[in-house]
Amino acid sequence: MSYAPNTDIVIVGAGVIGLSIAWRARTRYGPTVTVVDPSPGRGASHAAAGMLTPVSELQYGEESLLRLGIESARRYPEFAAELADAAGLPSGYRACGTIAVALDADDRAVLKDLHTHQTRLGLHSTWLTSRECRRLEPMLSPAITGGLHVEDDHQIDNRRLVAALLAACDRAGVRLVRERVERILVTDERAHGVRLANGRELSADQVVLAAGCRSALIPGLPPEVVPAVRPIKGEILRLKVPPAMLPLLSRNVRGVVKGGSMYLVPRADGELVIGATEYELGHDTRVTAGGVYELLRDAHELVPGITELPLLETLAGLRPGSPDNAPILGRSALAGLVVATGHYRHGILLTPITADTVAEVLAGGTTPDLIVPFGPDRFAPAARKVMA
Amino acid sequence: MSYAPNTDIVIVGAGVIGLSIAWRARTRYGPTVTVVDPSPGRGASHAAAGMLTPVSELQYGEESLLRLGIESARRYPEFAAELADAAGLPSGYRACGTIAVALDADDRAVLKDLHTHQTRLGLHSTWLTSRECRRLEPMLSPAITGGLHVEDDHQIDNRRLVAALLAACDRAGVRLVRERVERILVTDERAHGVRLANGRELSADQVVLAAGCRSALIPGLPPEVVPAVRPIKGEILRLKVPPAMLPLLSRNVRGVVKGGSMYLVPRADGELVIGATEYELGHDTRVTAGGVYELLRDAHELVPGITELPLLETLAGLRPGSPDNAPILGRSALAGLVVATGHYRHGILLTPITADTVAEVLAGGTTPDLIVPFGPDRFAPAARKVMA
Numbered sequence: 001m002s003y004a005p006n007t008d009i010v011i012v013g014a015g016v017i018g019l020s021i022a023w024r025a026r027t028r029y030g031p032t033v034t035v036v037d038p039s040p041g042r043g044a045s046h047a048a049a050g051m052l053t054p055v056s057e058l059q060y061g062e063e064s065l066l067r068l069g070i071e072s073a074r075r076y077p078e079f080a081a082e083l084a085d086a087a088g089l090p091s092g093y094r095a096c097g098t099i100a101v102a103l104d105a106d107d108r109a110v111l112k113d114l115h116t117h118q119t120r121l122g123l124h125s126t127w128l129t130s131r132e133c134r135r136l137e138p139m140l141s142p143a144i145t146g147g148l149h150v151e152d153d154h155q156i157d158n159r160r161l162v163a164a165l166l167a168a169c170d171r172a173g174v175r176l177v178r179e180r181v182e183r184i185l186v187t188d189e190r191a192h193g194v195r196l197a198n199g200r201e202l203s204a205d206q207v208v209l210a211a212g213c214r215s216a217l218i219p220g221l222p223p224e225v226v227p228a229v230r231p232i233k234g235e236i237l238r239l240k241v242p243p244a245m246l247p248l249l250s251r252n253v254r255g256v257v258k259g260g261s262m263y264l265v266p267r268a269d270g271e272l273v274i275g276a277t278e279y280e281l282g283h284d285t286r287v288t289a290g291g292v293y294e295l296l297r298d299a300h301e302l303v304p305g306i307t308e309l310p311l312l313e314t315l316a317g318l319r320p321g322s323p324d325n326a327p328i329l330g331r332s333a334l335a336g337l338v339v340a341t342g343h344y345r346h347g348i349l350l351t352p353i354t355a356d357t358v359a360e361v362l363a364g365g366t367t368p369d370l371i372v373p374f375g376p377d378r379f380a381p382a383a384r385k386v387m388a
Numbered sequence: 389m390s391y392a393p394n395t396d397i398v399i400v401g402a403g404v405i406g407l408s409i410a411w412r413a414r415t416r417y418g419p420t421v422t423v424v425d426p427s428p429g430r431g432a433s434h435a436a437a438g439m440l441t442p443v444s445e446l447q448y449g450e451e452s453l454l455r456l457g458i459e460s461a462r463r464y465p466e467f468a469a470e471l472a473d474a475a476g477l478p479s480g481y482r483a484c485g486t487i488a489v490a491l492d493a494d495d496r497a498v499l500k501d502l503h504t505h506q507t508r509l510g511l512h513s514t515w516l517t518s519r520e521c522r523r524l525e526p527m528l529s530p531a532i533t534g535g536l537h538v539e540d541d542h543q544i545d546n547r548r549l550v551a552a553l554l555a556a557c558d559r560a561g562v563r564l565v566r567e568r569v570e571r572i573l574v575t576d577e578r579a580h581g582v583r584l585a586n587g588r589e590l591s592a593d594q595v596v597l598a599a600g601c602r603s604a605l606i607p608g609l610p611p612e613v614v615p616a617v618r619p620i621k622g623e624i625l626r627l628k629v630p631p632a633m634l635p636l637l638s639r640n641v642r643g644v645v646k647g648g649s650m651y652l653v654p655r656a657d658g659e660l661v662i663g664a665t666e667y668e669l670g671h672d673t674r675v676t677a678g679g680v681y682e683l684l685r686d687a688h689e690l691v692p693g694i695t696e697l698p699l700l701e702t703l704a705g706l707r708p709g710s711p712d713n714a715p716i717l718g719r720s721a722l723a724g725l726v727v728a729t730g731h732y733r734h735g736i737l738l739t740p741i742t743a744d745t746v747a748e749v750l751a752g753g754t755t756p757d758l759i760v761p762f763g764p765d766r767f768a769p770a771a772r773k774v775m776a
Contacts, residue, residue: 150429165759181659187526240679260414280661286698287686287698287699288695288696288697288698288699289625289627289684289687289694289695289696289698289699290688290695290696292680292699293681293684293685293688296677296681296684296739297681298679298681299677300681306677306678307676307677307678307681308676308677308678309674309676309677309678310674310675310676310677311674311676311677311680311702314702363496
């Protein structure tokens, strides 16, 4: 392998965030771009389910994040089509809608509150009786007490998305270096490249830190610009619906089951993704017996027919969590360093908007309004201390 | 690869049965032996749990099978030691005892009946209160209603057993051919070899059919000597107990949980095997969501602490079931053909006795009394018709 010692932009991390920024920056603005990752696309991007559901997953007090999610979802069809075209591969986008269902009366109250909140914000969401839920999705359990239908919340097959981004980057001339970044190089209060585990150095005008939950672990940065991300483990299952049982489900199913939340995401090809647990256990990606048990138990409560399906895969990934659960996007206080991490459970959803806005920042533009609330400086050391 | 066209004995199937017969025949009596299997040791022998528990798993009306199992268990320590010596590898034998526990009152009644039956047959088994169960195994759930302790029921790590048998066979000069048998060759009412999928033929004085549940699928035999075996799928889980939690369990735990039966088998190295489901679905080795769910649910009822353990592997194997659940052993009605299959759930337990007795048959001896009840001719066509 050989590559030039200099590149305009070096991106640390080849998940959907790093790759989409690379592709957008390269094709829109023309700089040379190098992405460094020992295992491209194999972190949280690989373990995700690919729900594009900003309305169904609305949380109180996160309206600016909602706006970002909705705008990213709005851009998705065009982004996915353009990507598929550029890659010569399907990008896995599926406009299928989402149904959120409640198991018991308490779960129903949770969804009713969500529906009220959605309606107050002018979001499109329809309340359904149990019978109406089952008319949309006949395989739902008769025990379902009600739900809501969000027609504009869709999905993308995250593994196809990764494959398409890798191919599109390659075709666009983005260089991919399969190595670990050992250190970010900083001199005279400016980030100017990275040192790889093999000892090589790559110098660059700008460094993008997009290494997910590992973004806080890479040495070299002054402490005040290290992004405050931590790993939040999630386990998912991949099942296979045999052709004779298709379609088991026709849209995403979010379930509120005895206070907990989970989802079933049916792919067009028959794969069914079930997720996800949440644990804060550090950088541990082992699948636990308890996590698998809970997912199967809750999925079985919602869709009893899943018991017959082959279980193809159990796996765990680490989401990058930030102190306020929102992403960390834009120029940092350190010259030459741009940050794009902390996407927590929303990395796949926020891929188009992250790619568009961060590429614009890298091209020297002003920070787009949409991402101003998510700047890297909002967790000042003083603020962090208060939270600790 | 090259091998002589002639061999004294050709064995179809390199599971624990085929390999142990090969090893015993070769080392005790000296014939040339060839074992043929496209994936040695990867069938039911790989998916087993390795419980050596004839007393704990006693069934009504199977006293001759009980005698066979107890005799095989009695031979195990010497067999395992001799094998480890011959292979230069550990054979995985562990003398740990077994505790069988009941979850609810009905389950307790089932175990009480078993205990009465064991006692009547003169078997060594001790009834335990819930508290006594937990004194032996502190990680058992307080919900356990009682159980029994069988000190002489042990275990062997079936994967180490396979590895040791392969090594011992190799050292003894047994030839292993990694090919599929396409046909058993029969001429003039005598089996005289096999044809491989690659077109080669291997001629032999005697053919041993030890291909587990696939023994009924190999063409060439007259219908009346095709062994009446069918696949009975079993799913198991392999978990890992972290060093800090060792020993989670010190002995085999059989559980009777709301009428169903399952087990947890703790290896000395921290692996914990949980099994097993039973389905009759043909030659299908896909792990199902429902099977994994049930195993985790029941295991969690018995030993709540398992939820924290990493889940290493889920897999399914196909046991060879016979019409009366007992093995099919010995000379068939076809000259030159010896059968050793149909071991159902007891293949690992019955390995030493099968190897000893079938090797004796192959050497030209009379059929040992112990296996006379299990002869291939007991399912005459008329008898089969009545059962169908």
